[in-house]
Amino acid sequence: MTSKEEEKSWKEISIAAVCWKPSTDFLTGDWKTFKPVRDLGKCIRCLLCVMFCPDGAIHWIAEKGDIEFDYNYCKGCGICANECPTKAIEMKIE
Amino acid sequence: MKSVVEQKFLALNGDEAVAYAVKQCDVDVVAAYPITPQTIIVERFSEYVANGEVETAFICTESEHSALTACLAASLTGARAFTASASAGLALMHEMLFVASGCRAPVVMAIANRALSAPLNIHGDQSDTMAQRDSGWIQIYAENAQEVYDSVIQAFRIAEHPEVLLPTMVCLEGFQLSHSLENVNVLPDDVVKRFVGVRKFPKVLTHEGKFAPLRLDPDNPMTLGPAAFPNYYFEFKRQQEEAMNKALEVIRQVHDEYAEISGRRYGNGLLDPYYLDDAEIATVCLGSTAGTVKTVVDELRAEGVKAGLLRIRTFRPFPVEGIRKALENVKAVAVMDKSMSFGGHGGAVFHEVRHALYDSEKRPFVVDYIYGLGGRDINPMQIRAIYRDLQEVLQKGRVETPIRYVGLRE
Numbered sequence: 493m494t495s496k497e498e499e500k501s502w503k504e505i506s507i508a509a510v511c512w513k514p515s516t517d518f519l520t521g522d523w524k525t526f527k528p529v530r531d532l533g534k535c536i537r538c539l540l541c542v543m544f545c546p547d548g549a550i551h552w553i554a555e556k557g558d559i560e561f562d563y564n565y566c567k568g569c570g571i572c573a574n575e576c577p578t579k580a581i582e583m584k585i586e
Numbered sequence: 587m588k589s590v591v592e593q594k595f596l597a598l599n600g601d602e603a604v605a606y607a608v609k610q611c612d613v614d615v616v617a618a619y620p621i622t623p624q625t626i627i628v629e630r631f632s633e634y635v636a637n638g639e640v641e642t643a644f645i646c647t648e649s650e651h652s653a654l655t656a657c658l659a660a661s662l663t664g665a666r667a668f669t670a671s672a673s674a675g676l677a678l679m680h681e682m683l684f685v686a687s688g689c690r691a692p693v694v695m696a697i698a699n700r701a702l703s704a705p706l707n708i709h710g711d712q713s714d715t716m717a718q719r720d721s722g723w724i725q726i727y728a729e730n731a732q733e734v735y736d737s738v739i740q741a742f743r744i745a746e747h748p749e750v751l752l753p754t755m756v757c758l759e760g761f762q763l764s765h766s767l768e769n770v771n772v773l774p775d776d777v778v779k780r781f782v783g784v785r786k787f788p789k790v791l792t793h794e795g796k797f798a799p800l801r802l803d804p805d806n807p808m809t810l811g812p813a814a815f816p817n818y819y820f821e822f823k824r825q826q827e828e829a830m831n832k833a834l835e836v837i838r839q840v841h842d843e844y845a846e847i848s849g850r851r852y853g854n855g856l857l858d859p860y861y862l863d864d865a866e867i868a869t870v871c872l873g874s875t876a877g878t879v880k881t882v883v884d885e886l887r888a889e890g891v892k893a894g895l896l897r898i899r900t901f902r903p904f905p906v907e908g909i910r911k912a913l914e915n916v917k918a919v920a921v922m923d924k925s926m927s928f929g930g931h932g933g934a935v936f937h938e939v940r941h942a943l944y945d946s947e948k949r950p951f952v953v954d955y956i957y958g959l960g961g962r963d964i965n966p967m968q969i970r971a972i973y974r975d976l977q978e979v980l981q982k983g984r985v986e987t988p989i990r991y992v993g994l995r996e
Contacts, residue, residue: 502821502828506790507751508690508800509822511809514793 516565520547524568526583528561534580535559541572541581590849591777598770600731600763601626604670604696604756606770607738609634610778614665617645617656621675622708623760624698628670650675654682654693661691662810664801666742666785669693672760673700676714680721686753687722687826689811690800692745692785693753695723696738698764699873699924701960709961710760712872713925716934722826724754724833725902727872731768733852734758736844739778740855743840748788749832751800759924761961762874773848781847830903837900856905858897859912861887865894867976868913870939871922872898875957875964879922882969893973898935906942913943918951918976922992924958932956932989951979957992968992 506512528541542550542559549565550572552558573581598606604627608616616635618628635644643660647653650671657667671679676697686693697715701707715725724744728734737756745754758764773781787799790808798806814822834856841855852858858876861883862868869879876897886893896912898905913919921940923933930937932954940952955972957964972992979985 499817500821502824505818505821505825506792507788507822507825507829508790508810509688509812509814509818510790510800511793511812512791512795515809515812 519564521564526568527586528572528581529584531580534578540575544571544575591847593771595769599765599767600734600758603731603735603770605630607735608668610775611742611782613642613668615643615660615667617647617653618669619647619650619653621672623764624670624672650678654679657693658686658691661693662802667693670696672698673714683721690751694741695755697755697757698760700760707960710762711924711959715757716925724752727757729876732770735770740840742782746785747836750829750836752829759874833903856900857908858899860895862894865916866892867918868894868916869920870896882966909942916950918979920953920972923956951985954989955992962993
């Protein structure tokens, strides 16, 4: 949880640990050791990586006709690299 | 001022008294896994379900961990949920007890107190619930089957109070209460239904930036029980402590309100004193032992001995102020523990009572008596001996042996 947020007291927060912010307000990308890097020549835009990413950190950008990694949420698990049929994704140490 | 409602007598054991009360409380979900001496509770209740006497979803789970998890999940959707357990079953729930209190799920659970292995023992002592005293649950200890019935009904009101919202357990000693038949006065169904009422939900701020009732609802999505790291976990725990503090007053209020319709009271709902006003020597205990102690106090009073008893009905939240006040003028106190705290200085009740008295101006002598483990009997002669010990302490002016064992072969 990297986002530097205001620090509320116990009297100000919702009970039962109810989230008062959407989970997307918390950046989880700094957990990763390896990050996926794509070889644009090998990538066939099959979008399997988009489907398989457990964190929803790979997006299809319609205007660009291409995908984009969102490193703010990528935890570096390597599932995308593993599933890529053309071996276009390499996990590189950060 | 409401008047006392006409009631009927039923012959019920403690477990049946629980099942009967739950039947009347309009419970939506009951999930349980059988374990002695709790079994009769869910057996009876499953009969009510099978006979169509209640509209409760009955879930047979594969373990106590799952039973409490099912109740907790149901409770978070807004349902009224109940389960029962004992001993190893309660120990298996340990993890989920904290989740339920942390999620502020007002589940009610009856515990037929039983010893823990090893060696294997199915009989009654309070080792199981004492081991869960820091799990964030309210703990009420009943003295007899009548109080068991009354406490279960009160428990739903206490647990679901918007200022409290804490899971609550009603504890009845295995066999002494769970399996002993007694005359139990029961209220009419509609009176109980009205008393317990419909569950209310406080509003909380959700991730959508709006206030919504605290329950899982597709129209007002919210996340319950997420990760809270060092930056927030502490604040949530402090909230639970506050809920416990508020529960002290709520337990008293609910108890008073119930007393008005039932005609039955147990002290102030937190503490139940017996001949304590002018007592010089007194015992402190929980649960069914109080009945035997009262007999002895009666005898001693007839002999001119200023003996008294303080029964702690609510062990969590622990009524510190009340205990200090109740024992203010007593000179020597015997605390009775039906469980051990291995390697600690005496049992759990002793720890708390003596700790509460530390800040008293007139600090009485306090002696711990560990008794009844694994269902061992305690009789009036042994309790008399405890009061004799206290007289001796007063004569000598000091406590020579602070921790003693009653009924143990030396």
